[in-house]
Amino acid sequence: MNRPPRGNRGGEVIVLVEDNTSPYYLHASDNPSLQLVPHLLIGSNYINWSRSVVTALIAKNKLSFVNGSLPRPLIDDLLSPSWIRCNSMVISWLRNSVSPQICPSIMYIEDAHELWLDLRDRFSQIDSARSYQLKQQLMFLTQGSSNVNTYFTNLRIVWDEFKHSQPLAWCTCTTCRCDSASK
Incomplete structure (x- = not known):
């Protein structure tokens, strides 16, 4: 019997593949070229942009990747590959949601939470x-x-x-x- 991979986070067992309520679940329509919001971050529109992105991430159950509530699991944890995959997807969505002038400045940030904090620190003021x-x-x-x-x-x-x-x-x-x- 082929069972979906499971992970353990704080005593909670998480089914990775089929549980669409899991933050690790990726829908077939989720892809790295997706633009989450209709308007790109240009700097001066940070407040409206960030609110739109947060709403989109909540709808996709991925807010935990940017707000820091789902930290990277240890490398030997069963959830590690799924976390890396979903984190990379969220990073792609964020990169697609910023202007071409801003994108190169976040190209080498490899954690969605760090990327989110970087944008907040630079543009929320x-x-x-x-x-x-x-x-x-x-x-x-x-x-x-x-x-x-x-x-x-x-x-x-x-x-x-x-x-x-x-x-x-x-x-x-x-x-x-x-x-x-x-x-």
């Missing part, structure tokens, strides 16, 4: 000119001759970009009492 521009847009946005829905949609677009471009406050206590996460 909003420049002061863009921050000022967004503040100005918020201050001077008026309904004018637009209907309420159009006005609200325009306001929401600018506000969401501004809100998500602000730096996060990091908690420095061991058991958070400073409430920096909600700030």
Whole structure:
């Protein structure tokens, strides 16, 4: 009887081939030339791009490769070849989702989590000119001759970009009492 390969992760047995809920599962339509999102990362669009990529990776059950929650197994682990294959697939998808100007700078990063962190560190910082521009847009946005829905949609677009471009406050206590996460 031919049984699908299995791996062991923290006492949990994982079926690699047929379990479509496993992060190691690759659908027949998953291929390295796939472009996850319709717009490429050009730098200034990092916030919207990263949100789109995260949504696509969640849909493909591969977010754990970029958020670091599925670290590389030891080389002798049965899951190691599958992890390498899926990690390589995610790296291909990410490379296909960035502009031709950015792609060469990530070509030699071989871990999807490291690649994701590299892009985040480089492009998540909003420049002061863009921050000022967004503040100005918020201050001077008026309904004018637009209907309420159009006005609200325009306001929401600018506000969401501004809100998500602000730096996060990091908690420095061991058991958070400073409430920096909600700030």
